[in-house]
Amino acid sequence: MPKPAKRKHDWKHATLGIHGDGRMKHAHFAVSTPIVQTSNYYFENTSDVYEFMKAKQEGRTIREHEYGRYGNPTQQECERKLAAVEGAERALLFSTGMSAVILTLMTYMQPKSHIIFTSDCYRQTRDFATNMLSRFGVEVSLVDPTAVAIEKAIRPNTHVIFTESPTNPYLRVLDLPAIVKVAKRHQALTIIDATLATPYNIKPLDMGIDIVIHSATKYFGGHNDLLAGVTLGKHDLLNDLYCMQRMIGAMPGPFTCFLLERGLKTFGLRMKQHNGSGLAVARMLESHPKIEKVWYPALASHPDHAIAKKQMKGFGSVITFLVKGGDRETRKFIDSLELFLITPSLGGSESLVTQMSMMSFFDYTEEYRLNIGIVDNLVRIALGLEDVEDLITDLEQALDRI
Structure with missing residues (x-):
């Protein structure tokens, strides 16, 4: 290549x-x-195969592809x-x-x-x-x-x-x-x-x-x-x-x-929306009386806020936080959300929510989970491309139910 x-x-x-x-x-x-849509690429004759292999051995390129696993x-x-x-x-x-x-x-x-x-x-x-x-x-x-x-x-x-x-x-x-x-x-x-x-x-x-x-x-x-x-x-x-x-x-x-x-092709446009929504929602969550703690690098309360401000242009749309209470309150909050889908992953057009202890660490022992900071009221949300006002309204109404 x-x-x-x-x-x-x-x-x-x-x-x-x-x-x-x-x-x-x-x-x-x-x-x-x-x-x-092909798994392989043909040659016209054995001379073409020989010239292709010789060129590849010498670090030259006379054609790009020979087999689908190689590109x-x-x-x-x-x-x-x-x-x-x-x-x-x-x-x-x-x-x-x-x-x-x-x-x-x-x-x-x-x-x-x-x-x-x-x-x-x-x-x-x-x-x-x-x-x-x-x-x-x-x-x-x-x-x-x-x-x-x-x-x-x-x-x-x-x-x-x-x-x-x-x-x-x-x-x-x-x-x-x-x-x-x-x-x-x-x-x-x-x-x-x-x-x-x-x-x-x-x-x-x-x-x-x-x-x-x-x-x-x-x-x-x-x-x-x-x-x-x-x-x-x-x-x-x-x-x-x-x-x-x-x-x-x-x-x-x-x-x-x-x-x-x-x-x-839409990466730059989407990232502007993700960054803007992430900051707005993080600020709302940090000020909400039913949220115990928020992790989002743009917030002054984040342990690496100074480093993040120096290194990062924006801070994305993933926010991690603790719901006040325990497993019961956290599950009720998540179940009350209307716009957030309960599933892992992030960065897509739909907003997602995960109770970390249940979805990503369920098969770990409780002792191990707690040792690495995965408590029952730890929630991670990944904002999508919905209007941020609608996302904030949805989060507020779900928090009001606990």
């Missing part, structure tokens, strides 16, 4: 989501990216635009966000090495770190989401620092330049899952982070109708991951890539 040309334009998110960094020619001069034109166009939006040299698409997380970690981890994770993180990432990595001879530390805690956990064999920012579910925001300094001092690779921020709100690569991962299911797709993940970074750094991707084959199909690329 050829290296991308140096960026020619200083376009913003809405433009990049539609065009990428320039325009690629499409079949039949189609404006929208065509869905190339697809619809996928390639989507990756091109994702890289442009992130400001990355290269993007690699996977079938889900967790596919991107796990295969990226498996590519860059080393036997008998040590990986640091933040203790507040997505449940499946935590489970992979604590339950699976030891099988590969990898040691793991889960630490507070601060540069100080990360540096204290550094060992001679620390090879990777894996973070989220904001974290899930408490929306902690890490001081990324400080973490980059720690990583460089100890020659560790930095990987961040920035799903909850998106490149609209934070640019980890510009701050020196090596690799960025997103669940493209969320804000990039934006309509609760697809599953995908993406890993982004420098072209040469991702070569090993590309080989892993070709081997494992956990990439999305052409139709998913079409939906994702279509979602990117």
Whole structure:
């Protein structure tokens, strides 16, 4: 695959989501990216096969595709635009966000090495770190989401620092330049899952982070109708991951890539709405007498408010809070909501609500849940694209019922 040309334009998110960094020619001069629905690509004769293989061995490109597991034109166009939006040299698409997380970690981890994770993180990432990595001879530390805690956990064999920012579910925001300094001092690779921020709100690569991962299911797709993940970074750094991707084959199909690329065309517009709604609802919840505590980085009460203001353009539409009372009051509040669907995920057009202890951590023991801060009255909402006045009214009427 050829290296991308140096960026020619200083376009913003809405433009990049539609065009990428320039325009690629499409079949039949189609404006929208065509869905190339095929699993393989034929050659005219054996001489063409020989020339293709020889060119690939020499690092030249005479045609792009040979087999569907190695890439697809619809996928390639989507990756091109994702890289442009992130400001990355290269993007690699996977079938889900967790596919991107796990295969990226498996590519860059080393036997008998040590990986640091933040203790507040997505449940499946935590489970992979604590339950699976030891099988590969990898040691793991889960630490507070601060540069100080990360540096204290550094060992001679620390090879990777894996973070989220904001974290899930408490929306902690890490001081990324400080973490980059720690990583460089100890020659560790930095990987961040920035799903909850998106490149609209934070640019980890510009701050020196090596690799960025997103669940493209969320804000990039934006309509609760697809599953995908993406890993982004420098072209040469991702070569090993590309080989892993070709081997494992956990990439999305052409139709998913079409939906994702279509979602990117409205990404900038949707993020403005998400950011505005998130701030308005967070302020309302913090002032409500039946809410005990709110976590949202834009609020002065958030423990990382100063870092968030410095690093982030906006703060998204995920808000975590405690309902006053316990399990009974929390469930009554959720059941009284009319516009919020009870389901995990975020970043889509519909507003969603989750009682964290029940939906995401039900199979954990109560002792373990409490130890990691998952109490019965902890609620996470992910605002959609409804009118924010309607969302606030719905939340208020549900709180009034408890």
